[in-house]
Amino acid sequence: MPQDPDDGHPDPGALDIPPLHVRDLTVRFSGLTALDAVGFTVRPGTVHALIGPNGAGKSTCFNVLSGVYRATAGSVRFGEHELTGMSAHRIAGLGVARIFQNLALPPRDTVEDCLMLGRHRLTRAGFLAAGLRLPAAAREERRHRERVREIAAFVGLEHQLARPAGSLPYGQQKLAELARALCMEPRLLLLDEPVAGMTARERARTAGVIAGVRDSLGISIVLVEHDMGVVMRLADAVTVLDFGRLIADGTPGDVQNDPAVVRAYLGEGAAS
Numbered sequence: 001m002p003q004d005p006d007d008g009h010p011d012p013g014a015l016d017i018p019p020l021h022v023r024d025l026t027v028r029f030s031g032l033t034a035l036d037a038v039g040f041t042v043r044p045g046t047v048h049a050l051i052g053p054n055g056a057g058k059s060t061c062f063n064v065l066s067g068v069y070r071a072t073a074g075s076v077r078f079g080e081h082e083l084t085g086m087s088a089h090r091i092a093g094l095g096v097a098r099i100f101q102n103l104a105l106p107p108r109d110t111v112e113d114c115l116m117l118g119r120h121r122l123t124r125a126g127f128l129a130a131g132l133r134l135p136a137a138a139r140e141e142r143r144h145r146e147r148v149r150e151i152a153a154f155v156g157l158e159h160q161l162a163r164p165a166g167s168l169p170y171g172q173q174k175l176a177e178l179a180r181a182l183c184m185e186p187r188l189l190l191l192d193e194p195v196a197g198m199t200a201r202e203r204a205r206t207a208g209v210i211a212g213v214r215d216s217l218g219i220s221i222v223l224v225e226h227d228m229g230v231v232m233r234l235a236d237a238v239t240v241l242d243f244g245r246l247i248a249d250g251t252p253g254d255v256q257n258d259p260a261v262v263r264a265y266l267g268e269g270a271a272s
Contacts, residue, residue, distance in 0.1 A: 018079025107166025
């Protein structure tokens with residue numbers, strides 16, 4: 001995805017992508033421990049899967065990483081920045097973008113306009129300048145729309161830009177969500193069940209796009225996903241949670257054969 005040199009926003013693949021270090025992360029709600037001293041590291045430019053049975057603490061962890069929840073204890077560092085205690089807005093400003101499981105596209109807006117929402121934090125012109133169509137604001141908008149078209153082509157939606165987002169098939173709406181996040185020029189993507197509810201063909205297509213985000217753009221990805229086939233295909237590393245505790249951390253192959261993981265998914269006695 002080539003970048004207009006006058007835009008001032010380099011390709012994500014050219015950005016300095018720092019590691020994400022999670023250390024002793026603990027979250028308690030009214031005495032209930034949702035996360036208990038969880039720790040893992042997301043290496044730059046990799047896909048790191050966060051998996052576990054329902055109620056394992058995956059969503060709580062995502063909510064802390066994105067600033068929705070405050071940690072009770074522990075540390076989340078993205079490069080030199082400590083994220084615990086930061087607002088969701090400030091975390092997004094550091095290049096952390098999250099895609100939720102449920103669709104959040106304005107259904108009547110065109111796909112192009114939905115993707116333009118992702119350029120908001122990169123826009124320098126004020127509302128007045130944009131409203132008056134001053135030359136600098138008009139030039140900036142043209143650059144943003146050009147970038148939107150590049151990103152739409154990257155995910156395979158270049159021919160859908162004029163359609164209302166709500167008229168797209170479900171799988172394409174999820175790709176539009178991913179494209180909108182990419183329009184933020186992120187350094188870290190948090191993907192919450194990106195292939196949930198898709199057909200086999202849609203899952204394969206979306207998994208291919210996610211792999212391209214890592215391989216072509218170099219963006220780090222934290223992935224929560226129940227489809228183990230997708231996890232094993234995409235993940236460079238896997239962290240497994242169960243009842244808020246880390247029970248395994250390693251390569252997909254190592255984790256898949258870990259007795260503690262087998263017991264967590266299949267029950268006591270399954271690994272014996």
